[in-house]
Amino acid sequence: MKLELPSSITKIELDGRDFYIKRDDLVDPYLSGNKFRKLYALIKTPKQNLKRVISYGGTQSNAMLSIAYMCHKKGWEFTYYTKPISKTQEILSDGNYKKALEFGMKHIQVSLDEYKEYISSLRFNLDPFTFVVDQGGAIKEAKEGLKVLADEIKELSFSSLASPSGTGTTALFLATSLPKHKVYTIPCIGDEAYLRQELEALSPIPPNLSILKPKKKYHFAKPYVEFLEIYHKLLGLGVEFDLLYAPSLWLALLEQTDEDILYIHSGGVYGNTTMLARYTKKGIYV
Ligand SMILES: *Cc1c(COP(=O)(O)O)cnc(C)c1O
Numbered sequence: 001m002k003l004e005l006p007s008s009i010t011k012i013e014l015d016g017r018d019f020y021i022k023r024d025d026l027v028d029p030y031l032s033g034n035k036f037r038k039l040y041a042l043i044k045t046p047k048q049n050l051k052r053v054i055s056y057g058g059t060q061s062n063a064m065l066s067i068a069y070m071c072h073k074k075g076w077e078f079t080y081y082t083k084p085i086s087k088t089q090e091i092l093s094d095g096n097y098k099k100a101l102e103f104g105m106k107h108i109q110v111s112l113d114e115y116k117e118y119i120s121s122l123r124f125n126l127d128p129f130t131f132v133v134d135q136g137g138a139i140k141e142a143k144e145g146l147k148v149l150a151d152e153i154k155e156l157s158f159s160s161l162a163s164p165s166g167t168g169t170t171a172l173f174l175a176t177s178l179p180k181h182k183v184y185t186i187p188c189i190g191d192e193a194y195l196r197q198e199l200e201a202l203s204p205i206p207p208n209l210s211i212l213k214p215k216k217k218y219h220f221a222k223p224y225v226e227f228l229e230i231y232h233k234l235l236g237l238g239v240e241f242d243l244l245y246a247p248s249l250w251l252a253l254l255e256q257t258d259e260d261i262l263y264i265h266s267g268g269v270y271g272n273t274t275m276l277a278r279y280t281k282k283g284i285y286v
Contacts, residue, residue, distance in 0.1 A: 001043070001073055003027050003036070006152040009262070012237040015254055020158065021239055024149070025265040030099070033267020034163065034170040035066035038137035040145025043070060051129035052077035056119050059085055059097045059107075060221060062242070062268040063137040068100035079106045081122075083115050095274045138167035140202060143177075146170065149264070150177035158262040162253055164188050164245035165211075168199045170266065175209040184261070186212045186252050188245045189220045212252040220244065223279045226251060229286050242268035243275040 010021045024033045031039065042053070053071050057064060059082055071078035080100070085091050092098065101107065110118045122132050133139055153161065162184040163171045171185035187195035192211055199205050218224060227247035234241050234250065241247070245266060253261060279285070 001028065001031070003031070006155075007265075009156070010239055012234070012239060014233065014237065014250075017254070017258075018260060019253075020260070020262045022149075022153070022262055022264045023239075025240075025267045025269060027267075029270065030069035030103075031066050032269070033062075033265055035063050035137055035267060037145035037149050038063075038139070038142035038169060039066060039070055039133075040148060041141040042131065042133075044144075047074050047076075049129075050074070050076055050131055052079065053131050053133060054079050054081070054122055055133040055135070056081040056122070057135035058082065059091050060094055060271060060274070061136065062096065062271060063133070063135070064105070065096040065100050065103075065270060066137075067133055068103040068105040071105075072103035077106065078104065079108060081108050081110050081115075081119065083112055084109045093274070093277075094271075096271045099270070134167075136167040136169070138169045138198070138202065142169050143173045146173035147177045150174060153178060153181070153262065156262065158260065160184065160257070160259050160261045161264060162249060162261050163264040163266060164249040165195055166245065168195050169202060170264075171209060172199050172202055172205070174264070175206045176203060179206065179208055182208055182210055184210050184212055184249070184253065184257065186214060186249045188218070188248055191217075212249070212256050214248050214252060215255065218248055221275075223275070223282050223284050225284050225286065228279055228284055232286050239265070240269045240272070241265065243272055243279075244268065 004027050007023045012019050027036045053076055055067050068078050160182045165171050165185045165187055166189045171183055175183040221244055230247045230250050231243055
């Protein structure tokens with residue numbers, strides 16, 4: 001794997017304000033953004049130390065795609081568990097899912113009744129050659145890769161950073177590795193209470209992590225006209241962002257902050273084709 005490190009910085013002017021973007025999206029097309037940082041410790045693991053990786057979550061997941069690619073490169077088996085998938089046609093045409101299968105991912109559907117128990121039993125009697133990556137890459141090993149990112153950031157002169165949250169792993173370990181920096185994030189899956197709960201499962205929440213509030217309640221992975229608007233605005237400035245996480249944070253940064261910010265691009269643009277098709281299907285254009 002040829003990885004573009006340290007990732008570069010792009011400056012943009014958005015609504016009359018300067019923003020700086022750390023281009024983690026350019027590290028690798030499939031191992032991009034925070035998934036690259038979160039999987040860093042595994043990427044650095046010698047091939048022969050593992051035989052298989054197990055993970056679980058949704059079929060649109062960016063983490064799923066990155067793990068599939070990593071395992072493909074390493075020659076590790078990859079088994080991915082999901083709840084039963086209903087809208088088969090829609091899922092089969094999903095960019096991330098299709099690509100992950102091409103990378104050799106073995107997909108297993110677990111019935112709704114059994115799912116929770118099944119997932120919590122994945123680590124029982126695990127052999128030393130199997131590694132379990134929790135949903136979205138929320139593993140404590142993620143800290144190592146985020147420390148590498150933090151070291152790249154320390155070389156720069158920014159004191160405020162921004163990164164959107166799903167599990168919150170990225171924002172959390174960025175904040176713990178850079179205690180003098182302010183790290184802005186926003187919950188994109190569930191609300192603030194849910195995010196805090198996810199964070200606390202990994203580590204105590206540091207005081208320099210600032211959780212912004214979305215102006216309205218957004219449901220994860222649903223199309224919103226204001227998301228598409230900010231996506232196009234940013235694209236027009238030369239940088240493509242994902243449509244699931246980035247729009248909400250950009251909107252909040254514009255409304256709720258006023259200092260110079262280094263936005264850590266969290267990748268995930270591979271899934272945009274599928275999301276853009278859903279916007280079109282819903283008749284949402286800008
Ligand atoms: C996975 C992902 C996130 C969320 O990262 P967490 O570490 O789970 O908070 C944010 N942005 C993009 C584009 C992602 O793919």
